[in-house]
Amino acid sequence: MASDKEKDKKSPRGDQPQDESRRRFLQYTGTAVGGLVVGGVVGGLIGANNKTGKKAAAPSPSPSGSPPATSSDRxxxxxxxxxxxxxxxxxxxxxxxxxxxxxxxxxxxxxxxxxxxxxxxxxxxxxxxxxxxxxxxxxxxxxxxxxxxxxxxxxxxxxxxxxxxxxxxxxxxxxxxxxxxxxxxxxxxxxxxxxxxxxxxxxxxxxxxxxxxxxxxxxxxxxxxxxxxxxxxxxNYPGNQMSYYDQIEKEGLVKLTPMSLSDHLTS
Structure with missing residues (x-):
């Protein structure tokens, strides 16, 4: 069994326990990875929101009676x-x-x-x-x-x-x-x-x-x-789909809603 001294071991920096340091490392790397996947601008917003505790602003609703704009429209x-x-x-x-x-x-x-x-x-x-x-x-x-x-x-x-x-x-x-x-x-x-x-x-x-x-x-x-x-x-061309994993084993012809490259940039 670990001794009390080993349980209280400090991190190499000497200012926080190893478990806390590990948690902070995972938190920051998770934010960084999110930034890489989503893109520089969006990733930067995610990091800022995590640090300040603020939530990202919700997208503004479309005008009454009009369908929401698709990425190809925007x-x-x-x-x-x-x-x-x-x-x-x-x-x-x-x-x-x-x-x-x-x-x-x-x-x-x-x-x-x-x-x-x-x-x-x-x-x-x-x-x-x-x-x-x-x-x-x-x-x-x-x-x-x-x-x-x-x-x-x-x-x-x-x-x-x-x-x-x-x-x-x-x-x-x-x-x-x-x-x-x-x-x-x-x-x-x-x-x-x-x-x-x-x-x-x-x-x-x-x-x-x-x-x-x-x-x-x-x-x-x-x-x-x-x-x-x-x-x-x-x-009936599906466009630029990221994956066909969910359709590959389906029977018959599968009709997909086409996707643009811009759909993946904004999703």
């Missing part, structure tokens, strides 16, 4: 970063013709695809930051993909301005003011390479734009498109 960025107003409106109208709203779900405009494209052009992707862009330049084979001197954001701006210019020449109005059939005809002319752009095949612009439209429809809402995960819901 984090959806509706701010232009690259386009001017005319380019944004042209991109929005062209994207809607490529992915129109119908009985199955929303179109590109409602899903915010133009914002997705705008944000991509303002990013390192739009500047071809990871591509080799120095001369000499040679005519590339079709299978070699993008091999132009223009950066993607330059090609995007050039192409959207050309959509308007071509529309004015052919229909005496800018692209956004054309009928749906006229807009389709303009886009078809670009797809078939019937339009001359400055040192750029019109079909190259159309192909890039079409690809970005589809990416914007099905991207995570954190990147500006797929607002309210409408693109995923049309496909």
């Amino acid at each position: 984090d959806y960025n509706q701010a232009m970063m690259f386009f001017n107003q005319d380019q944004f409106q042209t991109a929005e109208a062209a994207a809607e013709r490529l992915f129109p709203a119908d009985d199955l779900g929303p179109g590109a405009k409602e899903l915010g695809v133009a914002f997705f494209i705008d944000h991509q052009m303002a990013s390192a992707y739009g500047s071809n930051a990871r591509d080799y862009m120095l001369p000499p330049f040679y005519a590339a084979e079709a299978y070699q993909g993008y091999q132009l001197t223009f950066k993607r954001k330059e090609l995007m701006a050039l192409g959207l301005d050309a959509l308007d210019e071509y529309s004015r020449d052919k229909y005496q109005n800018k692209f956004t003011k054309l009928t749906a059939d006229q807009q389709d005809a303009v886009l078809s002319a670009f797809e078939k390479n019937d339009v001359t752009l400055k040192e750029v095949p019109a079909a190259t612009f159309f192909s890039m734009f079409r690809g970005l439209v589809l990416e914007g429809v099905y991207s995570d809402p954190l990147y500006g498109g797929n607002k309210n995960m409408g693109g995923w819901k049309m496909r």
Whole structure:
């Protein structure tokens, strides 16, 4: 059996018993781990609340009669970063013709695809930051993909301005003011390479734009498109689930409510 002297043994600091020191260690490390898991800002609040004894403020209720905002609503960025107003409106109208709203779900405009494209052009992707862009330049084979001197954001701006210019020449109005059939005809002319752009095949612009439209429809809402995960819901795609542990042994097709990356950041 331990002697009374051993029971009263002090910690190496000599100012508190070992059991108390151990409890304080677990308390502080628990707070620190919580901060790492939840994130720096939230973790800092947890630590502060533990020290002061104050409780974290409850989230403010949503306005009467309106559903609480989801994380995709809160984090959806509706701010232009690259386009001017005319380019944004042209991109929005062209994207809607490529992915129109119908009985199955929303179109590109409602899903915010133009914002997705705008944000991509303002990013390192739009500047071809990871591509080799120095001369000499040679005519590339079709299978070699993008091999132009223009950066993607330059090609995007050039192409959207050309959509308007071509529309004015052919229909005496800018692209956004054309009928749906006229807009389709303009886009078809670009797809078939019937339009001359400055040192750029019109079909190259159309192909890039079409690809970005589809990416914007099905991207995570954190990147500006797929607002309210409408693109995923049309496909019954579950999004970014952290785990399928609870569903893996269930019989039949399991339909999950889709989750965005931002849901995990705020949960």
